[in-house]
Amino acid sequence: MENVLFDFMAKYISLTEEEKNAIVSLDIFRSVKKGTTLLKEGQKSRDSYFVIKGCILTYYVLDGEEKTTAFYTELEAFTPPCVVSKTPSEYYISCVEDTILTVSNPDMEAEANRKFPKFETMCRLLAEELLAKQRIDLDEFKTSSPEQRYLNLLQKRPDLVQRVPQHQLASYLGIKPQSLSRLRARIFEKSKR
Template sequence: MKQALRHFIESFQFLTPEEVTIIVDNTVLRNPKKGEILLREGDVSRECYAVVKGCIREYIIKDGVEKTVSFFVEGDPVNSFSSEVTGCPSKSYFECLEDCIVTVGNDSLIDDMIVRVPRLEKLIRREVEKEAGKMQDRMSSFMISTPEERFVTLINNQPNLIHRVPQVLIASYIGVTPESYSRIKKRVFAKIKEKN
């Protein structure tokens, strides 16, 4: 697991080899298995994660039906910011869709790491800002786009997801039934084939 973490951390080019070693040596890793729930609705988030390997789904339950909100893959931070910052119960679930390797952090671990590697504070702040921007863009786009446009955005931004995630979950993510998703997928790939 540490080797996978080292490879992940080395992708942040501005870190020195010494800083990479400090981070790798002091990072807490977990290996949650497929189907494991990292956070449940009603729990207060006390930890944040980053995906080193695997895929995690965020979903809510509305009227007894699971609604997929997000997918997180390698390099993505996973956190219920509203729950962690305010101490309010989470409205979401975070479920591992594959066997995963994740970093596990909390405020004291992050503070300790920043003391050891001061430049890490800039990276963390940038990642939080980037995630907030992505979340805002996703929400805006979702409100004004059709399910077909949502699917096109998904395959443009995360093309490997359609091979890693069950179709029923992608259908839930774009807001349609599995039957409608099959039609949309067929139509979109036919258009792509025509262009090539």
């Protein structure tokens, strides 16, 4: 389990045994059951996550409707905006499956940055990489139709389409479950011809 994290970190910086031990001693690994809510709207939180195994999602409740905006699966890291802005959360975070993840907070990061300056380098590189990736996600979402977005998702994250309920997928694609059903039927009809 630790090795999954260390292999991930190795993409950005090299770690000594001493540093690895320091990380292990932080006791950041958590195991959470499917359906568990990690964060609720209105709550304050300082927790950042890294998914070792499983799947979590973020959703807003607007006009009584759940709007899913992101899924995080194996080897994905994320810090909720409310942690950065230090304001109450505007959305929920919950587990789609039984999930193993790490939970850290700004204090731990500050401590790590102090002890190991290269840790800050990793955080910077990771943030810059995620910023670029998310920029592309946003651009792709803006420039494509729901049908294109669905086909794109089938290409890029085929696992999601399998492991996530349709109504959450629909929400993630910016449409209603009924529209996703119809859209899938439309694609199927096209593929037959």
